[in-house]
Amino acid sequence: MTKTRLHDLLIRPKQAADTALIQTFMAERWGGEPLIIDCQCYYPSTLPGLLVFQGPALIGCLIYEVQHAAREIIVLEVTKKQLGIGTELLQIFLRDAAEAGCQRVHLMTTNDNLDALRFYQRRGFSLSGIRVGACTAGRQLKPSIPEIGDHGIPIRDEVLLEMVLPAKSTA
Numbered sequence: 001m002t003k004t005r006l007h008d009l010l011i012r013p014k015q016a017a018d019t020a021l022i023q024t025f026m027a028e029r030w031g032g033e034p035l036i037i038d039c040q041c042y043y044p045s046t047l048p049g050l051l052v053f054q055g056p057a058l059i060g061c062l063i064y065e066v067q068h069a070a071r072e073i074i075v076l077e078v079t080k081k082q083l084g085i086g087t088e089l090l091q092i093f094l095r096d097a098a099e100a101g102c103q104r105v106h107l108m109t110t111n112d113n114l115d116a117l118r119f120y121q122r123r124g125f126s127l128s129g130i131r132v133g134a135c136t137a138g139r140q141l142k143p144s145i146p147e148i149g150d151h152g153i154p155i156r157d158e159v160l161l162e163m164v165l166p167a168k169s170t171a
């Protein structure tokens with residue numbers, strides 16, 4: 001398959017007027033809000049983020065939560081994969097976080113998500129923990145969390161990845 005870069009891409013910060021757009025995106029791709037991470041409910045439509053459009057179509061987003069000196073990636077998803085869009089979103093997010101004085105970024109992904117584990121580790125993140133049974137427990141809050149994920153792997157656990165950011169230069 002020939003891989004080509006997409007044309008007509010716009011990446012911009014999420015705005016208040018994007019709430020319904022994100023709710024629709026989450027409904028189509030994540031069974032709707034809330035997202036359950038480590039048995040906590042998150043509402044991506046209410047959080048800051050970066051959105052990527054091809055023409056009028058939303059084709060990806062990176063949604064995060066600011067947690068004092070850290071930022072947690074809540075959603076990173078693109079609908080047109082393997083074209084460099086996820087990398088571009090992550091780079092902009094990391095640059096913005098460092099400029100804002102953020103010291104650490106982290107995220108949780110599920111045990112079946114081998115693509116994400118590869119993606120993040122190849123981009124400087126390290127494994128930093130595992131919440132055994134977190135997805136199993138999360139189904140009590142959101143029964144639509146699938147039982148079986150990528151590659152036919154049962155979805156049970158959450159894997160924590162993190163990256164420590166360089167200290168902000170004061171020069």
Ligand SMILES: CC(C)(COP(=O)(O)OP(=O)(O)OC[C@H]1O[C@@H](n2cnc3c(N)ncnc32)[C@H](O)[C@@H]1OP(=O)(O)O)[C@@H](O)C(=O)NCCC(=O)NCCS
Binds near residue numbers: 109
């Ligand atoms: C994880 C995810 C965000 C990655 O996004 P993506 O846009 O496909 O990522 P990229 O295209 O930047 O990089 C993916 C691979 O494609 C390759 N690639 C990037 N641009 C390319 C191009 N123009 N031609 C060929 N290959 C390319 C990269 O080298 C990379 O490979 P690597 O991991 O071996 O380095 C995406 O797979 C996704 O949306 N997954 C579902 C949601 C999810 O699981 N999110 C993570 C948990 S929060």
